[in-house]
Amino acid sequence: EAGVAQSPRYKIIEKRQSVAFWCNPISGHATLYWYQQILGQGPKLLIQFQNNGVVDDSQLPKDRFSAERLKGVDSTLKIQPAKLEDSAVYLCASSLPLGVAKNIQYFGAGTRLSVL
Amino acid sequence: TQLLEQSPQFLSIQEGKNLTVYCNSSSVFSSLQWYRQEPGEGPVLLVTVVTGGEVKKLKRLTFQFGDARKDSSLHITAAQPGDTGLYLCAGASGTSYDKVIFGPGTSLSVIP
Numbered sequence: 001e002a003g004v005a006q007s008p009r010y011k012i013i014e015k016r017q018s019v020a021f022w023c024n025p026i027s028g029h030a031t032l033y034w035y036q037q038i039l040g041q042g043p044k045l046l047i048q049f050q051n052n053g054v055v056d057d058s059q060l061p062k063d064r065f066s067a068e069r070l071k072g073v074d075s076t077l078k079i080q081p082a083k084l085e086d087s088a089v090y091l092c093a094s095s096l097p098l099g100v101a102k103n104i105q106y107f108g109a110g111t112r113l114s115v116l
Numbered sequence: 117t118q119l120l121e122q123s124p125q126f127l128s129i130q131e132g133k134n135l136t137v138y139c140n141s142s143s144v145f146s147s148l149q150w151y152r153q154e155p156g157e158g159p160v161l162l163v164t165v166v167t168g169g170e171v172k173k174l175k176r177l178t179f180q181f182g183d184a185r186k187d188s189s190l191h192i193t194a195a196q197p198g199d200t201g202l203y204l205c206a207g208a209s210g211t212s213y214d215k216v217i218f219g220p221g222t223s224l225s226v227i228p
Contacts, residue, residue, distance in 0.1 A: 005160070006119065035218075041219035042120075043159070044202050056215060091158050105206075105216070107158025 004108035006092050008071040012114045021111045025073070025094030031075060034067055034077050035091040043091055048116065049075065050097065079113075087115045119143070120207055120219035128225040132194050137222040139205035140187045146208050148181055148188050153202040153221070162190075195226045 005024040012115070013019050025032050030051050041077035046065065048056040052072040060067070069075040079086055089112050093105040121140045122129055129135055139148070151159035151190045165173050165181035165188060172179045176199075178191040202221045209215040 015223060040220075040223075042122075042206075042220045044218070045216070048215075093158070104161055105159075107160070109158050110154065 004092055004094055004106055006108035006111055007064070008111055009109065010112050010114075012116065013082055014116050015084055016081040018078065019082055019113060020078045021090050021092075021113075022075050023075045023077070023108060025075075025092070028096070029094035030094045030097045030104070031093030032069055032075050033091075033093040033095075034075070035093065037089045037091055037110070039088070039108055044091075046077070082113075082115045084115050087113055089113070120129050120205055120217055122203075122205060122219040122222050124222060125220070126223045126225075128227060129195055130225055131196060131228050134191065134193050135195055136138050136189055136191045137203055137224070138187070139207075139219055141207060142186065142209055143207070143209075146185075148185070148208070149206045149216075150179055150188070150190055151204040151206060153204060156198075159202075159204055169183070195224075197226045197228050200226050219228075 004026055007022050011019055032049045034046045036046055037043045046060045047067045049069045051071045061097045065079055065084055066078045089110040093107045095105045123138045149164045149166055150162045152162055153159040163174055163179045165179055168183045168185045170181045176193045180189050202223050204221045205219045206216050
């Protein structure tokens with residue numbers, strides 16, 4: 001079974017530039033998550049999708065971050081404009097929405113963003 | 117606001133030693149997961165515990181969920197260098213969409 005795919009693996013940009021990350025979840029996983037993980041910390045949920053609908057974006061800085069999952073499969077996360085404090089690893093995860101299994105998340109390898 | 121705390125934050129031990137790391141909260145969780153994350157990779161699930169007082173064993177790893185479902189521990193017997201990594205606990209809230217929050221992690225280094 002193919003895992004969660006993310007691209008790019010690394011991105012270096014200057015502050016005030018824009019950047020986009022892409023995620024393709026495991027086939028059949030209806031729930032998709034984007035996390036921000038700052039060095040030395042645990043992942044912080046940015047947004048959670050159920051199919052193509054948003055169920056939680058309470059911690060997404062909406063003035064600069066946006067995410068979409070138009071067909072309920074793959075997703076993009078965009079930052080515009082980037083700030084120095086956005087330097088982090090952006091993780092995508094997916095899960096099944098069935099009983100206890102819906103709490104089990106499968107993660108991609110992440111995109112490491114450096115904002116200079 | 118639900119928060120998870122983990123201790124210790126960092127742990128460095130010799131190969132063959134035993135260790136325990138802790139995950140604590142003032143909130144009750146419907147389930148709790150432990151993940152291990154290696155550098156440059158995403159977290160990988162180790163175990164899910166659901167019932168208060170539950171104990172699960174995975175080879176040299178023993179996981180326990182507190183009776184009140186507010187805390188958990190991970191015990192590693194005879195640690196090996198391959199156990200090195202960031203250990204994250206994550207609690208699910210039991211809401212309609214099962215909001216999951218992660219703790220800050222315990223960074224474990226096992227020295228050969």
